[in-house]
Amino acid sequence: MSNQNKNENQNNAAQNVADKIKDGAGVAFDAAQNAINATENIAMNTVDETANAIDKTTGSVSKAMGNQRNQK
Secondary structure: OOHHHHHHHHHHHHHHHHHHHHHHHHHHHHHHHHHHHHHHHHHHHHHHHHHHHHHHHHHHHHHHHHHHHHHO
Protein backbone atom coordinates (compact mmCIF):
# COMPACT_ATOMS: atom_id res chain seq x y z
CA MET A 1 0.00 0.00 0.00
CA SER A 2 1.38 3.39 -0.94
CA ASN A 3 1.81 6.28 1.46
CA GLN A 4 -0.96 8.14 -0.35
CA ASN A 5 -3.40 5.26 0.25
CA LYS A 6 -2.38 5.05 3.90
CA ASN A 7 -2.91 8.78 4.33
CA GLU A 8 -6.31 8.61 2.63
CA ASN A 9 -7.34 5.69 4.84
CA GLN A 10 -6.23 7.55 7.95
CA ASN A 11 -8.07 10.68 6.85
CA ASN A 12 -11.20 8.66 6.10
CA ALA A 13 -10.98 6.93 9.47
CA ALA A 14 -10.55 10.26 11.26
CA GLN A 15 -13.51 11.73 9.37
CA ASN A 16 -15.64 8.68 10.25
CA VAL A 17 -14.77 9.13 13.93
CA ALA A 18 -15.59 12.83 13.74
CA ASP A 19 -18.91 12.08 12.05
CA LYS A 20 -19.82 9.52 14.74
CA ILE A 21 -18.97 12.03 17.47
CA LYS A 22 -21.12 14.67 15.77
CA ASP A 23 -23.99 12.21 15.41
CA GLY A 24 -23.74 11.31 19.09
CA ALA A 25 -23.61 14.95 20.11
CA GLY A 26 -26.64 15.69 17.94
CA VAL A 27 -28.61 12.95 19.64
CA ALA A 28 -27.55 14.21 23.07
CA PHE A 29 -28.50 17.80 22.23
CA ASP A 30 -31.87 16.67 20.83
CA ALA A 31 -32.55 14.75 24.03
CA ALA A 32 -31.59 17.76 26.14
CA GLN A 33 -33.84 20.03 24.08
CA ASN A 34 -36.74 17.60 24.44
CA ALA A 35 -36.20 17.50 28.20
CA ILE A 36 -36.17 21.30 28.36
CA ASN A 37 -39.39 21.48 26.32
CA ALA A 38 -41.05 18.91 28.58
CA THR A 39 -39.95 20.85 31.67
CA GLU A 40 -41.27 24.08 30.18
CA ASN A 41 -44.63 22.45 29.42
CA ILE A 42 -44.88 21.14 32.98
CA ALA A 43 -44.00 24.56 34.38
CA MET A 44 -46.56 26.34 32.20
CA ASN A 45 -49.26 23.82 33.10
CA THR A 46 -48.43 24.31 36.77
CA VAL A 47 -48.77 28.08 36.38
CA ASP A 48 -52.12 27.63 34.62
CA GLU A 49 -53.39 25.25 37.30
CA THR A 50 -52.23 27.62 40.05
CA ALA A 51 -54.03 30.52 38.36
CA ASN A 52 -57.18 28.41 38.09
CA ALA A 53 -56.96 27.45 41.76
CA ILE A 54 -56.52 31.10 42.74
CA ASP A 55 -59.50 32.10 40.59
CA LYS A 56 -61.65 29.42 42.21
CA THR A 57 -60.51 30.40 45.70
CA THR A 58 -61.01 34.12 45.21
CA GLY A 59 -64.35 33.43 43.55
CA SER A 60 -65.47 31.34 46.53
CA VAL A 61 -64.27 33.98 49.00
CA SER A 62 -65.99 36.76 47.05
CA LYS A 63 -69.20 34.74 46.92
CA ALA A 64 -69.02 34.02 50.65
CA MET A 65 -68.39 37.68 51.41
CA GLY A 66 -71.33 38.64 49.23
CA ASN A 67 -73.55 36.18 51.10
CA GLN A 68 -72.43 37.67 54.42
CA ARG A 69 -73.28 41.18 53.24
CA ASN A 70 -76.69 40.02 52.06
CA GLN A 71 -77.41 38.47 55.46
CA LYS A 72 -76.77 41.73 57.37
